[in-house]
Ligand code: FES
């Protein structure tokens with residue numbers, strides 16, 4: 300066991316873990332942040348997507364030791380108080396979820412995409428979201444949500 304210090308949802312944290320423990324398991328089972336979902340467990344579906352230093356990453360294939368000293372954000376850390384993040388608001392407004400299982404990973408991936416490219420074209424949104432899977436097939440509404448979130452974050456009306 301060893302101590303790993305990092306920032307989780309803007310709060311410094313230190314935990315005692317096996318350095319090889321999988322980050323997704325630590326987040327869900329040790330720290331209780333169950334918003335991040337376990338889908339495939341092999342880096343394929345995107346359900347476990349989180350942000351590391353603002354970049355979308357898959358937590359199911361990451362050893363917890365990799366995030367020592369880094370800034371980690373989960374779906375629980377996006378809202379500020381009662382104010383949802385614009386991407387969360389946009390998913391609600393666009394009805395971009397059915398069962399909702401893929402939604403936290405989709406939202407985190409979208410935030411990472413918009414951090415990287417604040418004004419993406421529809422094609423860039425589809426490409427950027429393409430590796431996150433939705434078994435309910437909500438892809439069009441998810442792309443709509445990301446598109447309108449980008450507009451709203453850029454001062455647009457939608
Ligand atoms: S659970 Fe991590 S990519 Fe599927």
Ligand code: FES
Nearest residue numbers: 397401433434435
């Ligand atoms: S809304 Fe059900 S998996 Fe995407």
